[in-house]
Structure formats: structure tokens, C-alpha cells
Amino acid sequence: MLRSFRAWMEIEITGANPERCLNRFARKDLAFWRLQTDGPFRLTCRVYASDWPAVQRELNAALCVGKILRRGGLAQTLSGLRHRKVLVVGLILAWGMAFAAQYFVWFILVLPSDQIPAERIRKAVAEEGVRFGVWGQGLDTQWLKNRMLNRIPELRWLGVHTEGGIAVVDYSVRDEPPAEGQPLTDPANVVATRDGVVLSLTVHNGLAAVEPGQAVTAGQLLVSGMIDCPTHTQITRASADVEALTWRHLRLRMPPSAAKKVYTGRTETVKTVIFQNQRRNISGNSSIFGMTCDKMIETWDLTLPGGWSLPLSIETVTLREYRLKPVFQAESEAEAAIGPTADALVCADLTAGSVTSRTLKITRTDSGFEAAADFACREIISRTDPLNPFGEEASHGENHQRRAHGANHQRIRLLR
Template identity: 30%
Template sequence: MLGRLWRLARGQVRVRVTGASLPRFLNLCAFHSLTLRRMKRTAWNELYATMSVEDFRALRRYMGRTGCRVHIVRRRGAPFAAARLRPRFVLWGGFLLLVLTWWMLSSRVWAIETDVNPALDEAEVMQQLDSLGVHIGAPIRSIDARSIRWKILQMQPNMTFFALNIRGNSVTIQADGAVPPAERFDQSAVTKVVAERDGVIKSVHALDGQAAVQPGDAVQTGDTLISGLMPPTREEGSYRLTHAHGEVEAYTLRTAGAARALGVEEKRYTGKVRRQYALVLGNKRLNLYIGSGIAGGTCDKIMETKTLRLSDSVVFPVSLVVQTYVFYEREPAEQTVDDVRLDMVSRALGDIAADMDGMVTGHSETLTAENGAAVLRMTVHAVEQIGVEALDDSEIPPPEEQDAPQT
């Protein structure tokens, strides 16, 4: 098989040899090492054979000695195919364009997919990656994933994980980060834990400092829950100041209110649909419509991007953007209190739960219609952590007060 392909690549001809001296012709070919294949004698003075182009050219120098004549019956192989295609400039131009397109697709980045944690600013991360050479059209060879990972972690102190994977001509970026911790007091500062809001103490866990309240006590905002002034723990001991911290859970009561207009406008679609098309080549966008992409009137705008790709990892730098505008008209409508109850209560509870370090244990609400609006008044019962650190201005009592008997 390989030998046949090699002969076709070099070129071969099928010849017809005629003459009365066919034995002399065969002896001449054997003497000069000219190979004849697939020989077939059809008459006493006629012979068919296949030989390579090189052997046929060499045979022309010796034909006068044989008294035979040689005619080419058929030509096969790459040299003859190339000769037939040589005048077809469009075909060769298309082939060169195909090679150039393949080289451009395989050597540069044409798609970037991102998975960036919301704790990080995705726009800032992508801008920094662009400065490091990761962008559409960037040469794949110039992207050093290990070096870029080290540099981007230096640029983003809150980033905890970064990965850059190259598959074909597409790049996948994964980044995770943590929300920066809230500013806290220096561990060497003298602090106390005070109540952030009113409540009834459920439990006190003083990790350092002296508990100033106990379960069942009612406290108000600003009351000391854990003091930074520690009493002596043994005889002849002394008072000391510390960085008090701990957790204090309390039963709390919160109130919330909200209002929503009962008169609303509903959408009634007219059936009118308008589409605009745009072609994106690399980083360049070519609008295939006249005017701007802002449609007048009231409408829903739906954008869809279709990217030409061979597979998940081989992407062409060509995308078709379809902008669909679905037009509608606004019609006035009236809602009842019952129609908006579930949504208003859910939103109010969600806002309260997001603002507390604890959980909601119960709630009661009233929803009334007042002046064309639904008015919600809600009372929420919760168990939450109400202790926050604050600077403690306590002073160590003088020795005479320390020695006084405690009652």
C-alpha cells in the first residue's frame, strides 16, 4: 500500500509498445534497470506496461536501438494532477486561504469564557488579564499560564483561586475570591462587647472578658454585655484589662413597613417584532442595520449571540448577534391587597433576614389598602447575635477598692 502511494506521488504512465523486436525492447529495459510493471502482451508485436515517469524519460534515449515505438496510454500520479490544476488560480488561492485560516485559528485566542466569583470585580480582573496579554487575538504561544496566575494573584489580594486553561483556541478563566473581612479592633486594644440592639438575653459565651449579663436579662442598645475589666481569679490577685470578645444571643423584636401602589400597568404585546443583525469579527463589530440599536417605544429587547465553532475547543472568530425587539403597549390594571400580600411579605422578611446574624422565629403582619396603595406593617421575632466590639474606657480600681469586701 505504501509502495503504491509512493509511486503515485512520483507519477507513472501506462505505455503501449509496438514493433517486431519486442524481445530486444525487454532486454534493453533489463540492461538499463528500467522497471516494467503490470505487463500484458496482446499480440506478437504489441505490449502494454506501466513504468515510472523517470524510467520513461530514460527510455527515450534508447528507443532508436530497439526498432519499437512507445505510446503513452494513460498518465497517473501527483505530478500530472498538479500540472492540470496549475492554471486554476482560484483553487490555489482558496487552498492558501484555507491554510492561512487554519493557522490563524490554531495560533491565536478567539474565545474567552469566564467564571468569576461575585466577590471579585470581573471587569477589573479582565482588564488586568488584558494588560498581561490575555485577550481576543492574542498569540497562544505568548500566554504563560503559570506566570499569569502568579501575577494576577499579586494584583488581586482578595483572590483565593485562579485557573487559566487553554483548549484549542479558547481560554477558560476561573477565579474565586473572599469578601474582605470587616475592620476589627487591634487584638491588643482594650475592648468590651455592647448590645447592638434591644433584646432579652438568651445565652452568653464570653471567650475573653467578664460577662456582665446573664440569660433572661433585658438589655438596650449600647449596654455592656461583656466587660474588658477582668476581676482577680485568685487571692492576692489583681484586676486586669483585656480584649473582650464573645457571642451573645438574644431574643429581639424588629418592625418593618412597606407600601406598594395597587394601580399598575400591564403589558399587552402588539405582535410587532423587529430584528437587527450584527456581525462580530474578532474585536470588530459590523452592524448590518441602519440607525442605532435603540428601538423607540416600549419593547422587550432580547439579544442572542451565535458563534461559529467546530467544537467546544475550536472556535471561529466570527459571531452573529441577533437583537430582537418585541413591542407592547401598557394597559392600566388594578390589584387587590391579596394579590400583593405574598410578594410584599416575602420581600420584607428577606430584607430583615439579610440584615441580621441569626434567624427569624416568627412574624405577624397587617396589610391594608390606604389611598390606592397596599401598606404593610410587620413585626418580626428573631434570635440573633447582638454583641459588637467597642473600645472599653474602664480603669483598674485602686488597691483600696480592690481590697474592699464585695457584697
């Protein structure tokens, strides 16, 4: 093994008594190995290239002839690099760069968490200086932690350490603060959020004050949190799901004409290379047509196998020019345009429910179209309303039960 590092040569010894050469080599401490015989007058062996002059002297003294068959060894192999100085410099530089690369940050690994998206943490640490190509050993983790705790209040702790070229961001999230407002055990009634007809009533806790089929108004007591028992009055937190049929009325106006997009056929594609936050156009003109164009952006992020994303991405922006052309609308077109808008408005207003029927009436006026829409909806109208059994709120709504029984504060027992 060690012999292969030094330059060696394989020689052929020919003579009347080649063994005599081996004896002379041994006396002069000339190392030889891989001895092979090829008949009584010929031997081959390997000797060090640096011993070759001494080997030649011993061969002459033993009346033998030596012939070099081949050369080898690491030194012999590397001796070829003497004529390739640029290659040697390149190899040394590559080795040096590979060695130094481990001290820089090339990738950022954010450990996943359910509470905070990893991308939010990645962006925040990048803005604080932990980004592609920075000196990993120079990261001030304490300073970074303080900055990040200010930046993201949900964080309890954050640490960054480098493993090779990877900056690993580890963090922990604060425990969820208790929900503000009344705790869920405080006494409460269930009241109606809007006018309607009760369709179904599911009482989880409390005493129902209405029945299915009954019309209720907004704020009316639906389920009471005060339950009269033979010996006392229980005060509890009422809970119920009350579904009711409700109505909504909308009035919408629409101009007689609408602007319609007419594409001119002129398109332009701009490709941009984004390295970190720097952008560089590689094709196309960066000028745009103004405000009258559709802009479609496709971004292709470069990643390595294993999901390691590089801070390099290619963005393709396609611009499609159009002109706005006023188009006068017929009633049918106005209805087709107003209908979905009205539906969207009502659906956004519904907490939990759906539209069962819609009546839309469109009339043409001087200023355009006017639409009157009536909606019938099925929705949950129950809402919890805090109950104060010792105050004025105790008689809120139609708490006639308590009045009828003449509530005695001494008998009231809070059930929690």
C-alpha cells in the same frame, strides 16, 4: 518512492526477443522497473515519460513494438492542474492564509484563578488591544503589563504570549493585604447591638456579664474581656454568640391606586449579530416602543468544540409592549403588596437571624393606606467592642468587676 514524483508510463513490449530491449535500455542508461513477463514474447515495465523518445528508438532497434498502457506519477497528476488555474491560485492562497493565520490572535485563553474572574481579565486585555484578529507578534507585552497593572490593582504580574493563534494570558495576583483595623488579638468586650431579651449565650472567650432571659439594651456589656483571677486580672479578647429576641416596628404608606401592566399584544423581535463590539441587525426593526415595553434579551455565543469561544454572538431581543393602567386597591390587595415589602426590609436589616412573627395592621387614610408592622425576630446581637484597659474605656458599660476589685495596673497581664 522518488520515482513516483516524476511522470512515468507503463509500456508493453512485444517482439521475438523482448529481453534484447532490456539490454539496450541498460546500455543507454534508460531506467525501467516493475518488470513483468506475460509469455516469452511480451514484457511490461515502467519507464520515465521523459525517456519515451529514447525508449522508442531502442524498441525499433530491437525489432520490438512498444505500447503505452497507462501514465502516472505526481507530475502527471499535477499536470491536470494546468487547465485549472483558479484552483491552483485558490490552493496557494489557502496555504498562504493558513500559514499566516498562526501569527494572528484568534482565541484568548486566560488561565483560571480563584482571586480574579477570568472574564474580567479577558475584558480588560480586550480593551487594551488583545482581541480577535490582531497581529500576535506585534503585542507589546511590557506595555500591556503596565497597563493591566494600573487597570486591575490586584494584579502583581501579567504576561501574554502567543501559541499559534492563541493568546495565552498568564498572571499572578498580589497576596491579600492584612485586614485593616484592630488585629484579632487586641483586647475587646462583647456588647449588644440592639435592645432585646437574651435567649442563648455561647461564650468562646471572656466572662459573661448577662444570662439567658435577661433584657439588654443596645451597647450593654454582654461578655467582658477582663477576667479577674485571684492574683491578677487577665485581659483578653472576648468572643461570644448571643442570640436574643428583638422587636422592630415599621410604618409604611401606600397610595390608593397602583399602576398595573396591561399588555397590548404587540411584540417585536430583533436579531442582532455582534462581532466584537460591532452590532448589525439582521432582522426586525431596531426601533422600540418607548419606555412602556418589556425587553427580554437572549444571547447565543458561538463556540467551537473544546470551549473556544468566537467573538461572534447572536442576540435576540423580544419587546413586549404594555400600557400602565391605574387600579384602585382594596385593603386586602394593599396588605398583600405591603407584607412582602415589609418582610424584605426587615430581613435586609437582620445581620444573622430570622423573623419569628409579624403583625400587620392596615388603615385607610385620605392619602391612601398606612401600615403599621411589628416584627419579632431571633437574631445575633453580639458585637465586639475594643477595650482599652488603661483608659476611660476600661470602665465602659458595666465593668463593675474591675471597679470592685480595684484594678492594679501593675498586676495586669495582657494575654495575647
